[in-house]
Amino acid sequence: MKLATWNVNSIKVRLPQLLGWLAAAAPDVVCLQELKAEEAKFPRAELEAAGYTAAVSGQRTYNGVAILSRQPMAEVSIGMADFPDEQKRVIAATAAEVRVVCVYCPNGQAVGSEKYDYKLRWYGALREYLKGELERHPLLAVAGDFNVAPEDRDVHDPKAWEGQIHVSEPERAAWRALTALGLKDAFRLFEQPEKVFSWWDYRMMAFRRNAGLRIDQILVSPALAARCIACSIDKAPRSLERPSDHAPVVAEIT
């Protein structure tokens, strides 16, 4: 099974690229973030024609998440029960025996801001939510935009980013609290080249300079990690015209 995550930054704008990428990469399950559209505007018919059924939690302008699957999905669940939130950031479903949780973690804007506090509280809720999911589902994958670069090697210029949003120690500690549950960063299960990132700022020719962060991840439970045989980031869509600022992450599971 090929499991992917991609922050598309508007499903409306990115639909042609998404369809092209689905045809080229042929993933079985895809977690999408930042749909920026309500469910009624989700391009269900186009994706069905491409062979995918969708579980969608949409929102106008901001946020919005979905899971695409070639196989029918069961037990679709929206949000975190113990953390009521207007912001549509979490959707989960079971596909081909694997429990898939799609997350769009808060950005946090700036360290010390109100949104930063929300981000840390949200991460605390995510930890509790995933603890429960792990108890029920030994084969668990949590894929999405975590908005945290877990280590300095996930940052193009650690000196410049030191203490900043996405890399501050409380954020990294919140991210590590997920791994303390037993979840593993699939990307780091394998030898990887240096300076591989999943997001590049639209400004300053950041992509051309490879000035990026690795903030999109696929976390896997121990039982799923044992079946994970590869994980990589596909930079190709970031080179297209009118790209998302994020690139897809892909994990292969036997």
Place this chain on the structure above:
DNA sequence: ATGGCTACGATCCGTAGA
């Protein structure tokens, strides 16, 4: 120099992203 793109929903700029 704290900017610089991009998307959105509202206008012809503000908010947000990261």
